[in-house]
Amino acid sequence: MTRRLYLYPVWIRIWHVINAILFLILIFTGVSMQFAGSGGEFSLIRFDQAVAWHNVSAIILTFNYVVFIIGNVATTNSRHYRIKKENFWADLFAQLKFYAFGMFKKEKHPFPVTYEQKFNPLQKISYVLAMYVGMPVLIITGFGLLFPEILVQQFFGVSGLLITDILHITMGFILSVFMLIHIYTCTLGDKPATLFKSMISGYHEEHE
């Protein structure tokens, strides 16, 4: 028996695929700029092209992010992003324990996917942090670098641009690590490809 649940509405799927592609471009061009070498010994892509691609992708990403926010305000998808205080740490720990030991002992999922709850506690907290803390910081600092005239010139004697940039690359790095873990945990479904299929078809599938 397969249980099918429609959990990923079309707009989420479109948002997500655009988001993922732009993120890959942004990481690629961002790393290329950060480690640019003058002789081309480490230039993934020409610097000026990297800048152009990075800027254009970032602007589209920002619009896309707004779509995500509006979508989650306007639809019931937001129910999956509400963090409950009770049992917060205990639930998180239970999920971690499952990933670390339980799943190897063929234990049952501590938080089975339901219509009410498509994310397990670990997914939930990481998505909330990524989408509501990481992305805003990344976008705001990114726009600061694009329009440096809006930045504070000096902050306790250190260039505002430097602080902004450090924040930007640090957050970019953290979100890149998030993405790596995210992609890996997405292979932890019923079968390794199950969750990716859900993100395409919209349906969550599970053998009873």
Next chain:
Amino acid sequence: MKIALALIASFFSVVLITENNGPVLQDPDQVLQIQKGIDNNLFAEDNEKCLVCHGEPYFELADTATGVIRNRLMCDDYHVDRDEFYQSNHWSFACTDCHSYDFEIFPHPVSTRLEEPYHCNDCHGYDEQYARYQFEEIQIEYEESVHAEIDGFSCWKCHDPHSYEINIRNSTSLGKTILYDNNICLECHANFDNFQLLTDKEEIKVIDSHGWLPNQSAHFTSVRCIECHTGINESILVAHKLLPKDKAVKRCTECHSSESRLLATLYKFQSKEFRADVGFINGIILNQSYVIGANRNIILNVLSFIIFAGVILVIVVHLFFRIIRRA
């Protein structure tokens, strides 16, 4: 004349040092400490003979025969600003050190007006006191620059005789120095009136010809024109060999990289003193600018590498157990 000037100059340093009440110093760096300004210029009174007209927005045109006096505008190009002049490098001069005494006659005779001005090296060449500026090397570089071919061009065109002040060498604000240095170029390259005096060429719109450079205003306020338009010269602080436009720096990574040429140009003075071997982070750059690709924080880089490797390791180990346990 030259000897007379040299005498005047050395006489000055002596007089001014003794006036300073400090120990008698020969170090030119210390001579610099002398308070500039109209009060310490010994010829200030004589200079007023010229500045009555050249220091004011208008002058009195008088007919000695009829006694008629009329006010006439002193056009901006002949205006010499007192404050700027007495703060400039040549603040201690009399106008007539550089200009003929015949300028005391008005209207100025044509022969006087066409007098060849001094060259910088008439006074500064092979002078030990100015050895650190390397005027001779600058002269050689200038002669190979694109401007040198232009009839009527000279060092004075960039070093305004009445306001030029050394800047980057004593700079406390990189931003102000960049503004000062770029304004030198923009005097002609953003002001067609001055440009056309020297060439028949069409006006060059600097904004347009640099359209390929993104964040133009950020660049023009954080680098100087000469960063891209001159070759690198290790032995002088400010390179003077302006190359033809097709040799100008266009590759972004010349600056945006760990081997940034800015270290050999704009940040030369500072980088020699502060640059740490491990990275690029140093006082001046930390505080005043951030150059993508050039500023690298070694600690952050290493840290990010360790975190990244750690995550990969965890994933690989997890994957390994999934495979052998078929989970």
